[in-house]
Amino acid sequence: MPDGMQVDYDGLIPNNVGLNADPRVKKALETWHPGYIDWWKTMGPEGFQDSLVYLRTAIGVDPEGWAKFDYVRMPEYRWGILLAPAVPDRRIPFGAHKGEPVWQEVPGEYRAMLRRLIVIQGDTEPASVEQQRHLGATAPSL
Numbered sequence: 001m002p003d004g005m006q007v008d009y010d011g012l013i014p015n016n017v018g019l020n021a022d023p024r025v026k027k028a029l030e031t032w033h034p035g036y037i038d039w040w041k042t043m044g045p046e047g048f049q050d051s052l053v054y055l056r057t058a059i060g061v062d063p064e065g066w067a068k069f070d071y072v073r074m075p076e077y078r079w080g081i082l083l084a085p086a087v088p089d090r091r092i093p094f095g096a097h098k099g100e101p102v103w104q105e106v107p108g109e110y111r112a113m114l115r116r117l118i119v120i121q122g123d124t125e126p127a128s129v130e131q132q133r134h135l136g137a138t139a140p141s142l
Helices: 023-043 108-138
Strands: 052-057 068-073
Touching: 023 108
Parallel strands: none
Antiparallel strands: 052 068
């Protein structure tokens, strides 16, 4: 990410990674988004579509965190692809690469593992939301 890159909030997917420069990825993300909202309406908690939900959503990026939590109505939720600003001379704090400069791109030998972790996260998040449908309907109070 070039220094000083601004967050593009005008598109369906707020980002500061130059998503407009990759039309294939941008189109894929914009195509998935309505399906995500439809899934949320049919599988997420019932009766909360008009309620404000406290979510991490793409409303800002700064050195204290790459995204902010804020209240948003679920049908208005937008994904965001946001990178935190680079920290000069930042070092990896632990593990086999402790003390080395942080990576600006994932090294090839770790890409397959990272993709697998992303897929696992993508598979488990919906399951937890779907469980909330029953819990939300049977909770003793809001």
